Amino acid sequence: MATAKTVHAMKTPCEDCPLRGLPHFREFSREELEFVSRFKKGELAVDAGATILVEGAHSAHLFTVLTGWGFRYKTLEDGRRQILNYVMPGDLIGLQGTVMGEMQHSIEALSPVSLCVFERDSLMTLYNRHASLAFDITWIAAREERILDEHLLSVGRRSALERAAYLIAYLYERARVLKLFNGRSFLPVTQQHIADTLGLSIVHTNKTLKKLAERGLIRWQERGCDVLDGEGLSTLAGWEGQDGNLRPFI
Amino acid sequence: MATAKTVHAMKTPCEDCPLRGLPHFREFSREELEFVSRFKKGELAVDAGATILVEGAHSAHLFTVLTGWGFRYKTLEDGRRQILNYVMPGDLIGLQGTVMGEMQHSIEALSPVSLCVFERDSLMTLYNRHASLAFDITWIAAREERILDEHLLSVGRRSALERAAYLIAYLYERARVLKLFNGRSFLPVTQQHIADTLGLSIVHTNKTLKKLAERGLIRWQERGCDVLDGEGLSTLAGWEGQDGNLRPFI
C-alpha cells in the first residue's frame, strides 16, 4: 500500500477556514477564533486508503477533518469488521483516545483527507480558558452518541433494504449540508463498506443495493453510489433526518 | 401501569454519596464535592417499569443514577424496539437532551431507581467554574460512545450465541465492579430485553440462551439471569472486558 502522511506547517489560517462559510456550522466569536487558532498546531494530509488512527494507539493528537471522507471501524480477532460511522469535514476525531487513553477503534481515509492537528495536552487548557469551546466538545461527543444510537437501531431492527436505504440517506444528507456535492450526488464508498456498516455479507448487500436501484433510488457507478432520490430513501427507511440546528466545530 | 415518580428534597448529601466509596470511581477534590453538592437540586425515585425520560421531550433536567437499573432505547413507528444501553449507578442520563435540545431516546427503569437531579441551566455554570468537572462530563460522553461502538460491533458482526454471551458478560462485569451483587450474580432482565438489545426475536433469543445454559455459563431463573461463568462468557464472545481505569461521575 502506497499510503503516506504528510505534515505541513500551518497552511490554512483559521480565519480563512473553508468550513466557517458553511451555513451548517455555528459562528465563532472573535475571541474563540483566536483561541482555536493557537490551539491548532498544524495540518496533516493523508492518502486515500491510509489509516489515520489505529486501535490500541495512545495518540498525542486530536484532529478536525478539513476535507475528505473517512470511516471509523472496529474488528474482531478473526477479521470481521464493523464500520461504526463515517467522518466528514468538521468532524473531530480521536477524542475517545484523548480523554480516555487508548484508542479502541481505527480510522481510515476513503479519499485524500486533510486534517487540522491539535495537541492532547492543550485540551485541558481549552477547558480551563474557554468554557464555551469545552461545551462544544461535549456537544460534539453527544452528537456522535446520537448518531450511533440511530445506527444501532438500524442494524438491530431494520430489514436489509431499510437499513441500506437509511445508510445511504444518512450519508447523502450529511454530505449535502456540507455542500460536498458539485452537481452530482456521489458517495465514494464500495459495496464492501456498505456491507461492513450494515452488518451484512457483500453478496447480500449487492442484491439489496440492486433492489434500491430497481426502485430508482440510487445508481451504482464507478466504485460508488449516485443518490437519485434522497427523499425516497428516507421514506423507505422511515427516517426523519438529522435535526437542522447549527452545530459547533473546533 | 401503576408507576410513580416521587420528588424528594435532598436526602443523601453528596458527602455521604454511596457511590463515592466504590474503588471503581475516581476521588473528588474537596472543592469539586462542594460544587457538585450545590449543583444537585434534589432526588427522584421511580418505580420499576416507569419511564424516566421519553423521546421527543425537552427535559430541563439531568440525572445521575444513585441506585437501580434501567435501559435506554429507541423505537421505530411500527413498534420495533432497540435497546441501546443499560444504565446503572453512577451513570449520567439526559445529557444528549440537555446539550442538544430534544431527547431522541427513552429511558425506562428495570427496577426501582433513585436519581440525583441536576438542572439543565446550571450546566453552563459548571463549565464556567469547574473545568475539571466539565472535562469529566466529556469523559462520560466519550465512555458512552465507546460502549455503543462495542454494541454496534456485536450486533453487526457477532453470531447470535456470541452476541448473547457478550451482552451478559458486559452486564455482569459492569454490575460486578459496582458491587451490585450480594452473593448471587443476578441480572434483572427479561428475555425480551435481551432480544431487543441483540436485535433478535424472542423465540430465537430463548433458544440461544438455552445453549448458554447447556454450556453451564448461565442459568435462567425467576425472570432474570444468573451468571455462572462470566469469564467463560467473555471468552466465548471474544471480549477483552472494559478497561480497569477509574472513572469519574458527577
Added chain:
DNA sequence: CGCTTAGTTGAGTTCGTTCAACGACTGTGG
C-alpha cells in the same frame, strides 16, 4: 499482458423468523 480489486449472479445451506400452542407463575376481582 497478467494481476488485482470491485461488482454480479446462481445454487445450496444455515441461521433466524413467524406462527402457534402450551405450562408456570402472579396478581386481581368476584
Added chain:
DNA sequence: CCACAGTCGTTGAACGAACTCAACTAAGCG
C-alpha cells in the same frame, strides 16, 4: 378462596432471509 387474565418462558414446525461457495465479468494498473 377460586377463577381468570396477563406476563414470561418454552417448544416444534414451516418458512424466509441472509449466508457461503463458486464462477464469472469489467475495469485499473504495473
